[in-house]
Amino acid sequence: MTIPLQTRRARCLHDIAHARAGDKGNRLNLAVFVYDPHDFPLLMEVVTEERVLALFAHRGASEVKRYSMPGLHGMNLVIDDVLQGGVNGALNLDGHGKTLSFLLLSMPLSAE
Amino acid sequence: MSFLLGSGAGFSGDRTDAAIAVVDELIRRGEPCALIFETLGERTLAAAHRRMREDPQGGYEPLIDELIEPILEKCLSRGIRILGNFGAADPDGACRRIEALAKRLGLPDVALVEVYGDDIRQRLSHLDLVPWEAEVGDLPDETALVSANVYLGAQPLVEALQLGAEVVVAGRVADPALFLAPLIDHFGWARDDWDRLAAGMMAGHLGECGAQVSGGYFADPGFKDVPGMAHLGYPIIDVEADGVLVVTKPAGTGGLVTERTVKEQLLYEVHDPANYLTPDVIVDLTEVEVRQLATDRVEVRGIRGKPAPERLKTTICYDAGWQGEAEISYAGPNALARARLAADVLRERLGFRTPVDLRARFDIIGHLSVFNDDDGGMANQGDEQPDGDYRLRLAVEHSERRWVERATQELMALYCAGPAGGGGVRRHFQRRLLSASWLVRREDIVAGARWYRGDTDAPESLGEKRAAS
Secondary structure: OOOOOOOOOOOHHOEEEEEEEEEEEEEEEEEEOOOOOHHHHHHHHOOOOOHHHOOOOOOOEEEEEEEEHHHHOOOEEEEOOOOOHHHHHHOOOOOOOOOHHHHHHHEEOOOO | OOOOEEEEEOOOOOOOHHHHHHHHHHHOOOOOOEEEEOOOHHHHHHHHHHHHHHHOOOOOOOOOOHHHOOOOHHHHOOOEEEEEEOOOOOOOHHHHHHHHHHHHHHOOOEEOOOOEOEEEEEHHHOOOOOOOOOOOOOOOOOHEEEEEOEEEEOHHHHHHHHHHOOEOOOOOOOOOOHHHHHHHHHOOOOOHHHHHHHHHHHHHHHHOHHHOOOOOOOEEEOOOOOOOOEEOOEEEEOOOOOOOOEEEEEOEEOOOHHHHHHHHHHHOOOOOOOOEEEEOEEOOOOOOOOEEEEOOOOEOOOOOOOOOOOEEEEEEEEEEEEEEEEEEEEEEOOOHHHHHHHHHHHHHHHHHHOOOOEEEEEEEEEEEEOOOOOOOOOEOOOOOOOOOOOOOOOOEEEEHHHHHHHHHHHOOOOHOOOOOEEEEEEEEEEEEEEEEEEEEEEOOOEEEEEOOOOOOHHHHHHHHHHHHH
């Protein structure tokens, strides 16, 4: 999986949505909300369980569960086994996975 | 009349001057209220247990004086009760510290009540344990065990308030229970009034991370701008008897409370929004509504509750060898190639200078680090900048200290034996603690509140602690 980290040419999720990451053990949750309620269907179309699993596959993600929250114009994503040990065990600088909200936001808007 | 819940800190290491503006606002508003300090993360408690092994004073929140000193006199004189989990591994020690602080400030005796019953390390092998749903490992070997603490609910905190505490000192409790307890005490909510208990828990959930609901951990310049971040106002949650919440912050402070800041915190660390498990109630957020009432006033309603879970979560921490980190910088022309060469050389050196079971990770900070996996499986498809300011980082772990020392020393040796122009080596290593989450039966846990009795009869209170658990 390669991710266009630094490119700002293609439109990405960051253009329409904001997100926050939270961790419990080796499980990560990413809450993501669109700025404009009109973009909620686009969010649902682009951010599928399959695409999120692919985005985090390199880190050993085993399962993604998506909970839609239409009343909040957002969704909650729960990703298992993605923290490579969690806050106490990871060798990653960011053992919490707090920065991963912005990995999600780097997802391209074109749903290929 | 509503009840106000002020947040004075959201984690161990948070701003220690945040509570001042919160307390001033609570006094200005003059309504019934409490001030809460949440300073205990999954990791912080393990760290406290580790510190206490070497330093008997090291078991409670190290910043406790700095957090409380600026507001203690005001809170005591105005009847604002303080609740905190700053007791960490040693609530009794924290009480002793607060008592000494009050004496130093010339304040009268503080009514200190401590919560007991979360520490189940001594009894762990006798309890009926099942793994938490996302837990994969086995229970650690007893000799490696450092700590085992149950997430207690609001009940022992309510007991503490009903004893007449001015300051409630807890160790491990569910963070939002610190906020729920004064609501139960004030409004007299029943223990099976699930919707109200759920609303109170969510008041706590929104407030427990301090500024994370009022403009902290939110700013993204040009997308989500936050004014006055150097003076963020920590939240005050306004709770009505029927369980409707309004999130606010002190007047004249920085930050902001908007639907966006509230929504981000609402789902923070939540898994299934229909079943957010807490010790006192299962919260259902599927019908929740978030609405801006006015500037820095956001209403949250529609929170539903279901009967409390039968089991309580326990965090178990155990020794698991050593970990170390070392870094070196390369900057200017061709810096990326020099950093990569340094990584290659170091990897080859570790191959014959350390055992094969040394776990190692290499990052090039400035190029690709935190998003990557341990094996560097992610390719950076962005524009590679050969010139720049890059930092090679090595992270290692092993059961034996000497190999962690050796590996990090090998990075240091790049000073003279690595590529040109490396500098700024930093290196450290420490014991590694791992944690696991298991569930215990609620009826097996004996928890409650008791007066802090002071130094004179400390042995007696220790005896009581043992008897209670």
